[in-house]
Amino acid sequence: MNFLALQTRVIERIDEDSSTPVHWTLAEIKLALNKAQRLWAFLTLCIERSKTFELTANQTFYTISSDADFTDYLLPLRVTCSGLRVQSARIDELNALNTNWRTEPGTPTRYAQLGFNLLAVNPRPGSSGTSLSITCACEPPALSGDSDTPEIAEEDQIALPDYAQFYLAIKDGGLELKNALEYLDRFLTAAQARSEFVRARNRANQFDVAPFDLRSFDRSRMMKMALRERKAA
């Protein structure tokens, strides 16, 4: 489905007029669909890309976002150097293995990722020209043109209008938002199925990070929205 088709589906569901919008503008609908796709990618880690990260001679710590190619980076899945797997590790594991790991020269065999952005490698390259090949979970590019297609799997794209409809109902509040909760539930159920597939695939590929397990999150409170009576003025 392309972006125009997704917008059309949302417009039909919310009974809006795309040419002369009354309550929701086309910009709001587009923003809601983009948020839906980003949330899908975040929950399922389904968008994977392989990128090259250049290392500097005698440098152990790096900021991933310093590389312009990593603006959409979320999490590392698999890291290799010169075709060989670079294992994921924690700093305390590196400390235990070798107290001089910060200055140990060589081809990287371990990496540690801290927070969004800090990357440490061990050993560190002694000369320039060494790079890491990082397969990472990424955010999708924003949909803007009518012919743009979401990067998520085609069979999952129908879930995007569900979250968009929920998001658009926020400004109505009350019963309209409560009625939209079933679409949020449908979106999350579909995301759960996709994340289970991705988790199994990541396990088979021995990736370093698995998608969030939506089954561990209690959705019952999210689906129960209590409408309180307002006292008369």
Add this chain to the structure above:
Amino acid sequence: MSVSVLTSIANLLPQLHATDSTLSGDLVWWSKKELIRFLDEALKSFAKRFPVFVRQDTSVTLVAGTAAYNAPSRHIATLYAAHNSKPLAPATTLELECFDSNYLTTAGTPLKFYEDKGGVNKIALHPVPTSGDIGAGALEVIQAEYPADVDENEVNPTMPVSLVIADYLELCVLRDAYHKESDAQLPEVAGQLAEVVKMFEKAAGEYWGTI
């Protein structure tokens, strides 16, 4: 990996029944500064709960005979410390008292660091560095920290987050905006958004851990 603060605020306007994208027109029950403050609070709360803003800092210069130092700016928690490219083991004052009754003054090359009972945002070393240790370089602190303030005067125009985290922060602002005591208060919406925010936070905890 950075998102414009004003773009995030502008994204929220339709949900707050405003249309003026210059943020100076028709926000009725909220002000732009108020929304920016909500955003700053959400960002700081996120940083405090999840170690996502992690930085390697080497600004702390050691002084011979001085055990305790101020932690680097915007410090929340010390994850790891090192000196002269060698890791310092975390310790507590109780352990050090058992190990060395003169731990506060024993001089030598630092091997451990401790942060309890020394005041807020203080890092102390044991043994206490000598003049010979000073030349080996600054203290390396890998810390979880707050990002720079998202201030209402818009001195800092960006947040160092990805777009999906910006989406989470926008939901936090909407939650706080609709929770605020006003004629536009929608407690059921605020409560609902609070539950959606919890889902983002559960995922963030699985991906990046918790403090």
